[in-house]
Amino acid sequence: MANAFYELALNQEIQNRLRDEIDQEYIKHAGNLTYANIKEMNYLDKVFKEVLRKYSAGLFFTRRTMSSYTFNGTKVSIPKGQIILIPWQDMHQDPNIYPEPDVFDPERFNEEAVRSRHPMVYLPFGGGPRNCIGSRFAVYQTKLGLIKILRNYKVEPCEKTQIPYAIDDKHFLLTPKDGIYLRIIKINRD
Numbered sequence: 001m002a003n004a005f006y007e008l009a010l011n012q013e014i015q016n017r018l019r020d021e022i023d024q025e026y027i028k029h030a031g032n033l034t035y036a037n038i039k040e041m042n043y044l045d046k047v048f049k050e051v052l053r054k055y056s057a058g059l060f061f062t063r064r065t066m067s068s069y070t071f072n073g074t075k076v077s078i079p080k081g082q083i084i085l086i087p088w089q090d091m092h093q094d095p096n097i098y099p100e101p102d103v104f105d106p107e108r109f110n111e112e113a114v115r116s117r118h119p120m121v122y123l124p125f126g127g128g129p130r131n132c133i134g135s136r137f138a139v140y141q142t143k144l145g146l147i148k149i150l151r152n153y154k155v156e157p158c159e160k161t162q163i164p165y166a167i168d169d170k171h172f173l174l175t176p177k178d179g180i181y182l183r184i185i186k187i188n189r190d
């Protein structure tokens with residue numbers, strides 16, 4: 001959520017568009033934010049996915065191979081029983097897959113853009129039978145938090161906002177070195 005608010009503070013047009021979708025959702029369902037209703041919110045979904053692309057929580061996850069494998073047309077092979085690292089953060093930052101990877105652009109996750117990429121180049125929750133067991137909970141909880149706060153507050157950069165923010169390289173998980181500071185302004189809805 002902190003990374004989402006950081007990007008929304010730096011990208012006011014995206015924040016306004018997302019708040020429009022949230023306001024429409026409140027009107028349509030009288031503020032009844034069920035799992036199914038939140039799932040229908042397409043722009044929120046694109047913003048959420050782009051946050052997890054740009055800010056992947058870790059560097060890599062691992063697998064042990066069940067059989068040997070040779071890459072097509074090469075002599076490069078991986079033996080059975082080998083532990084391999086899957087560098088999901090590097091994949092999410094690869095300019096050949098996501099052009100200008102430092103740019104925050106939720107449209108990378110519109111249907112056409114998603115169809116044009118291999119499904120395994122976006123792995124915020126890992127993949128296969130050992131992927132993240134908490135992903136649905138994480139998605140719902142984070143989206144709910146974003147909805148509740150953006151409905152009532154506007155976020156902006158302030159004097160203490162670092163752009164881009166420094167990453168603490170002592171942590172395995174992505175952690176800002178000096179925290180994330182933003183200005184939060186109440187929206188008056190009277």
Ligand code: HEM
Pocket residue numbers: 052057061062123124125126127128129130131132133134135137138139
């Ligand atoms: C945005 C939040 C989260 C992210 C980005 C995330 C990401 C991941 C990733 C990348 C993996 C490794 C998957 C793989 O090896 O294929 C993982 C595994 C796991 N996650 Fe999450 N996770 C999140 C939230 C949660 C939550 C909320 C829970 C529990 C309530 C959770 C529980 C687990 C567990 C138990 C595993 C190990 C699964 C296994 O080895 O079978 N995660 N997560």
